[in-house]
Amino acid sequence: MSGKLSSAANCQFSGDRNMSRTVTAAPPGLAMDWDFGALSACPNTDTLERTIRRMAWTTFHELRLEDEFCDVTIKVDDAEFRAHKIILSVCSLYFRALFSGRWTEAEKNVYHIPGIAPDIMRLILQYTYSNASINESINSDNVEELFMAADQFNILGLQWRCSDFLIGQLCPENCIGIGRFSSHFHCPKLHENSHAYIRHHFHEIASTSEELLDLSLTEFEDLITKDDLNVKREEVVFQAVIKWIEHNPNDRNQHITTLLPKVRLALINTKYLLNNVITNIHVKDNKECMNIVTGVLKTKYDLNAHGSSRSYFMNPLTRPRLPSAILLAVGGYSASNPTNIMESYDCRVDRWIDITHDMESPRAYHGTAYLNGYVYLVGGLDGIEYLNSVTRFDPVKKIWQKVAPMNDKRCYVSTAVLENQIYAMGGYDGHIRLNSAECYDPETNQWDLIAPLNEIRSDAKATTLNGKIYICGGFNGEEYLFTAEVYNPDTDQWSMIAPMWSQRSGVGVIAYGDLVYAVGGFDGVIRLHSAEAYNPANNSWNEIASMFSPRSNFGIEVLEDLLYVIGGFNGLETTFEAEYYDRKTDEWYGVHNMNIHRSALDCCILPGLPNVWDYAASRDTFYREGERRALSDGSL
Template sequence: MSISSRDRKSTSEDCDSRQESPTMSSQEAGSGHSLSSLATQEECFRSSRHAEMSLGRMEAYLTKNQLTDVTLVAGSRRIPAHRLVLSAASGYFAAMFTSDLREASQSEVMLRDVDGDALWTLVHYCYTGSIELHEETVETLLATACLFQLTEVVDACCAFLTKQLHPSNCIGIRSFADFQGCMDLLASAHSYTTEHFMEVIRNQEFLLLAADEVAKLLASDDLNVPNEEFIFHALVSWIKHDEGNRKKDVSRLLSLVRLPLLSPAFLADFIETSPLFREDRACQELVMEALKYHLLPERRPMLQSPRTRPRKSTVGALYAVGGMDAHKGSISIEKYDLRTNCWSTVAKMSGRRLQFGVAVLDDRLYVVGGRDGLKTLNSVECYDMKSQAWTSLPPMSTHRHGLGVGVLEGPLYAVGGHDGWSYLNTVERWDPQARQWSYVAPMSMQRSTVGVAVLNGKLYAVGGRDGSACLCTVECYDPHTNRWSPCASMSRRRGGVGVGVINGYLYALGGHDAPASNPSASRFDCVERYDPKTDAWTKVACMGVGRDGVGVSLLGDRLFAVGGYDGQQYLRLVEAYDAQSNDWHQVAPLNTGRAGACVVVVKNSSTC
């Protein structure tokens, strides 16, 4: 019986895209169309082990030296192989055997400067897809795999070496990765070296480094050290390891130590009179630059250089404490690490507080006043970072929320606020030695949600609310005369303003000018800078988002604006201001959006 053309099916179609024919009934099976129906039932078989079995046979041929068509020679090793298998696995061999190069037709190919054992291991990998990695041979294997363009082997070797990183070998692995162009391994080794720098400098690898490599390390902002003193001592150890040959590099390497950030006493005791640096004119000029930085603080804005920029790990940690959040009040304390650009929750307040003040005394957080949602507080608590414990301190004489706090020449000041009934102009001072509060001269105006900062030995009270409106006025307190003096007013009224100090200037960030009857009015993104020498305010770059209740603090050489309220939501946003370039950029956001958080910096220990 013939088959009509319309019943024929193309046998070239992909078997996975075919549809099965309906099951035939017994009547159809006996009809004249049964052959045509059977022709539509086709099946595609695929072996899941075909590639594995084929390569297994090829490996057997390799072992028995059967059907091989090329011999690779490396040193004393002669390795027979199959061009097809090598070309399928390696871009290097594919280029060699499929081109017009003479090696394409040679039965024997000489591979110069290639380790024979590594070559055999990699040839075997081309057949099996598996390889054993050993600590003593992995670097040779990686270098050879890079040559033969065996990407997966390179990646496996890099992953293996990453797991082997240790303070005693990370510098060597870092140099090796750089030479081989293994950028992921280079990044991992560099990160490990900077993270564990305190241990790295105690190992032989550091002492044997070339001067240029030492310079690369000392120039890094990412070295994880408590303070700059450790960098200086590391440099001295390196120089003394081979002083005769290394003295010529002393001034170049000393210029990479941030000398202005060392204390005057340290400069005098360890550097100025040291035989290593005393006879070098360039070194003495660096010392004088550092001493001038300390002796003339009012000129520091003009003395900025790479040596005045602190390393990320030496600036301390930024803490965001409490604040209002979507749950009507956060009790969490988050810590920001500049080096890792990461926030982590490190503690909780002992209870709910809103519109309170926080200051740092003796590496402890002092939490002052605020309100618990029902009543205004005068209580004061202290959080010890080391013991992670809260203790109560004597309360203020006045209950205050919306206050500002600042530490000036030792004592802590609690400024203005609201006592639950009226706006306040009173100011109290906490004496940490006498452990008691006392009143000082009151401000000229009542201020709540006031911004408070310390600049040039004076306490500044900026903006806030006086009950009838937001304020643009500013006044400053001199502790030696116990008097408040008026300063130039800001260009606009700012309630809920954030304030900070950098390079001898006072900054006022964000805020609002909303009447109490319109709390949803827009928030400001504008920023003003006050120069105490000219008693004048100047507008600078705006923040990315308008907000009030923004926490502000100086961390390193940048001013951080943390959280806030934009009229719709409590923000996780954190921006950092670079005074040299006059611009803002975002850093890692908070874990919890919050406004009115108190933001302070706890410095690293200064002892070496």
């Protein structure tokens, strides 16, 4: 990105430009923009008609370049552009109003438009006559000026293309400037995406962005007040407040009393409060701030000693932030029957929420995959039939939809997502264990067979790391397997890798950091609590710390750099227990239990949901145990 985008917050608007925007309100029923792409994609448009339309607009473009039938001259600075009034009027209400005579005499053929650079006017005409080629002409040097011109001329299609370009350029260094730029226009997509990016990447922005320091008090206060500000540790917010103040201490030091209450201080470790907050020069010399911190310390003491009340969860100083991603647990066996229950895990308050949607049928021993905003359920068993069916769930619209079925029925299936496709491997079709594998392309809604596995595997598990798929363990109908293999999509080949230390069927396999982890499972005799990690760099497995509880056929996922295991069968009963592993400490930690006991479930991560509050614990409902854990010194 050039510096131009990052300085978007400083953009100024001339009086002429603001005035020009006032005449662009669309009358009822009138299209705002002539979108050729949308017309050509219309499913009800005959092929010949589409061809004629493309030829017509190609001809219009050629006529303009040859100055044939042109009836208007647009002057910007010293440049003149010949064009057709009817074409400009179709694409822009600005030009329609300009040429209609409401501003000037109807027969006028030369119009001077101030405030527009010749290069920008040239792009406006390029889009007006041939919008298909405009995307290649939009770049970081011209996008802001082109966006403003599109807004001035009320050409929504061009404004959307500029908006898409800016969204694609969002990064921690420029997102605040783009967000402030978007606030000057009615462009909800750019505004929502840029501000969501700011909240979701606040940790990186606080560390690297100079734009953050230029926010006004109101803008900065509004940002750190948001429930969905993505911070694992509230210390990051406190540090950002101090950094913002010290950017201009003479003028901003007075604002510490406004900003400190917006930091959720009760979520900060007591040691950090004593060593970093209460000793900070901007805090310790301010009586009001010291009273705030003292009150927080008392709150934390009372909470840990006596439990809490509803007011603590509702208090802005103690209110947990919303998670940036949701762990979703789907289906499984519960009470001896498959279930359709879905639960989401809110890691900020350590709480499971039942979000079941009854339209989906019960399913166990299935695979789950998250791809392009959809949750896919693949194969499995409904209690009667072994399934090749695949359904997908839209977590925003909350709608279920059937998609193309697999070529084979697959219970005990292994699934993975790689390069925008879903892979389904091995399993049991009700008659035999399988070594076949296939992949699904959502663009074509089609499953295609790929190279078969080297070994028959059902009840294995797969994951993706560095552009390859790893599948480990399983059962071949006679033996519980030590073996593992890797798939290279470039060659469509499976290759054996070093075997695991233990036989593992019903195993959990997940990529975590630079390693592939194989956790728990059944070795033919007992359920395992052991775990091991595979290093592709040296083709070797190494043991790691064991889980608290043995388990097989459980859910496994990585959320915020922690490896979670959920539910399963412990050798005696189906469990609702969960725990997580931290590779930095090589230790396991307890997690709040699910709402129901179940095994044969599967999990996936839903990142960046625009409606994350639908899947998170209500911040307006009190959870005694969840809040106590969230506010304890060890939880954050």
